[in-house]
Amino acid sequence: MSDKVSRRQFAKIAGLSAAGIANPVGAVEVNPAPPPRAGTGFPAGFVWGTATSSYQVEGAVNEDGRGASIWDKFVRIPGKIEDGTTGDRANEHYRRYKEDIALIKELGCKAYRFSVAWPRVFPDGDGKPNPKGLDFYNRLVDELLKNGIEPWLTLYHWDLPQSLQDRFGGWRSTETCKIFGDYAAYVAAHLTDRVNNVFTLNESGRFVYFGYGIGIDAPGLTLPQAEINQIRHNSALAHGLAVQAVRAHGRHGTRVGPAENIDACAPAIDTPENVRAAEIALREMNGGYLNVIMTGQYTEAFLKFAGANAPKYTDAELKIISSPVDFLGLNIYAPQNYVVASDQGAGFMPLPIPKSFPHMNSDWLRVGPETIYWVPKLAAKIWKTDAIYISENGTSGDDVVRPDGKIYDTDRIMYLRNYLAQLQRATSEGVPVRGYFLWSLMDNFEWVYGLNKRFGLYHVNFDTQVRTPKLSASFYRNVIATNAAGV
Numbered sequence: 240m241s242d243k244v245s246r247r248q249f250a251k252i253a254g255l256s257a258a259g260i261a262n263p264v265g266a267v268e269v270n271p272a273p274p275p276r277a278g279t280g281f282p283a284g285f286v287w288g289t290a291t292s293s294y295q296v297e298g299a300v301n302e303d304g305r306g307a308s309i310w311d312k313f314v315r316i317p318g319k320i321e322d323g324t325t326g327d328r329a330n331e332h333y334r335r336y337k338e339d340i341a342l343i344k345e346l347g348c349k350a351y352r353f354s355v356a357w358p359r360v361f362p363d364g365d366g367k368p369n370p371k372g373l374d375f376y377n378r379l380v381d382e383l384l385k386n387g388i389e390p391w392l393t394l395y396h397w398d399l400p401q402s403l404q405d406r407f408g409g410w411r412s413t414e415t416c417k418i419f420g421d422y423a424a425y426v427a428a429h430l431t432d433r434v435n436n437v438f439t440l441n442e443s444g445r446f447v448y449f450g451y452g453i454g455i456d457a458p459g460l461t462l463p464q465a466e467i468n469q470i471r472h473n474s475a476l477a478h479g480l481a482v483q484a485v486r487a488h489g490r491h492g493t494r495v496g497p498a499e500n501i502d503a504c505a506p507a508i509d510t511p512e513n514v515r516a517a518e519i520a521l522r523e524m525n526g527g528y529l530n531v532i533m534t535g536q537y538t539e540a541f542l543k544f545a546g547a548n549a550p551k552y553t554d555a556e557l558k559i560i561s562s563p564v565d566f567l568g569l570n571i572y573a574p575q576n577y578v579v580a581s582d583q584g585a586g587f588m589p590l591p592i593p594k595s596f597p598h599m600n601s602d603w604l605r606v607g608p609e610t611i612y613w614v615p616k617l618a619a620k621i622w623k624t625d626a627i628y629i630s631e632n633g634t635s636g637d638d639v640v641r642p643d644g645k646i647y648d649t650d651r652i653m654y655l656r657n658y659l660a661q662l663q664r665a666t667s668e669g670v671p672v673r674g675y676f677l678w679s680l681m682d683n684f685e686w687v688y689g690l691n692k693r694f695g696l697y698h699v700n701f702d703t704q705v706r707t708p709k710l711s712a713s714f715y716r717n718v719i720a721t722n723a724a725g726v
């Protein structure tokens with residue numbers, strides 16, 4: 240207890256409500272944050288943020304000249320979205336953005352990752368820009384800066400203009416890559432006077448396979464492996480063209496990098512042989528995107544494995560793809576591969592995952608906190624980067640609103656506490672992780688799951704649009720205030 244506030248005053252201020260818990264975020268500032276427990280602190284200047292994306296929160300899909308995206312069409316195909324909802328309205332962030340920025344501020348976040356909806360800025364993907372679309376992002380950026388929050392902009396978070404899908408088959412064609420480069424140039428020219436950090440494409444690893452391979456994301460196609468590999472190659476090319484566009488048209492010094500759901504490999508048991516195997520696995524399992532971006536080569540093992548399905552490419556393309564980046568953005572949620580050393584193949588063996596492996600409220604979201612230690616550590620070594628940002632981490636929960644109106648999401652706090660402890664372990668060893676963006680600021684449209692899976696620090700009632708801080712918002716606020724893992 241701080242000596243500034245007596246126990247009695249504290250109890251009064253904190254209200255110690257019926258449930259005996261101080262008000263989550265929005266509580267009266269009781270005292271300055273205590274110093275972190277020894278050995279749990281993050282480096283000074285560590286960037287704490289939250290993240291969202293355009294289609295998942297904006298709504299207003301027909302407003303101010305926005306064109307249609309592939310998601311607008313996809314959500315209307317019966318059976319595609321589990322609860323039958325769409326992003327038509329979502330969080331109405333398009334008009335409530337000021338209210339939402341106030342929520343970010345309440346958390347004490349110094350950074351916010353959002354994405355620009357390409358079809359707002361270019362309704363047809365290319366051609367004539369729509370000034371009203373860009374204006375929204377001008378207002379958003381200005382409001383963030385006014386509140387002392389740094390905007391981190393993502394160029395592509397899956398809402399491809401439908402027109403490009405119709406005319407070119409979307410990412411099946413390198414035409415789309417070139418047009419993406421032009422769009423990136425336009426956004427960079429207009430926003431990097433105030434935006435210092437730009438992510439290119441979000442999660443190629445997901446939107447390519449889910450969208451073109453198994454049809455559970457837009458545009459809902461199920462193409463053969465050779466095409467999937469080609470589309471992944473195209474997405475890497477689009478990334479490279481965007482890097483070059485930001486360099487050529489952005490303010491000098493603008494930083495740019497990918498935001499990828501890296502295939503997360505970790506040693507099953509921490510021995511030197513297994514750690515080496517995990518390192519090889521991380522490179523090979525990410526051979527189709529991150530490794531080619533970072534090295535300009537497809538590995539031998541990758542090409543051998545792909546065989547006749549390997550992508551077709553030129554040296555000039557590899558050069559574009561590997562345009563130097565300023566940072567590596569990694570979305571890290573669940574362990575994908577626990578590996579051990581092997582004298583077969585490339586030198587590693589991924590182990591089968593038991594059915595009983597613990598997971599969070601989303602089945603795919605296995606709990607493996609050490610993933611956020613190993614993956615950045617090995618990635619920094621393999622790709623020799625000195626700046627990694629965790630561009631996403633977080634979890635869904637059932638997030639029941641209790642009779643007292645509150646959400647006691649101790650499961651999310653458990654998850655975050657364990658992941659952040661492992662991230663702190665990494666930074667304390669000198670792994671160059673410079674920041675962390677928690678997914679997500681607030682519940683939003685979770686793609687195939689619709690509004691059913693809640694990832695937010697703020698609960699959203701999608702009928703009334705009321706936002707309510709969950710207990711985890713208080714947890715994160717304390718993490719930020721103390722610059723420590725909250726263990």
Ligand code: NOJ
Pocket residue numbers: 292295441442570631678685694
């Ligand atoms: C990754 C995606 O980038 C984001 O859009 C999604 O909502 C979260 N993961 C949670 O699944």
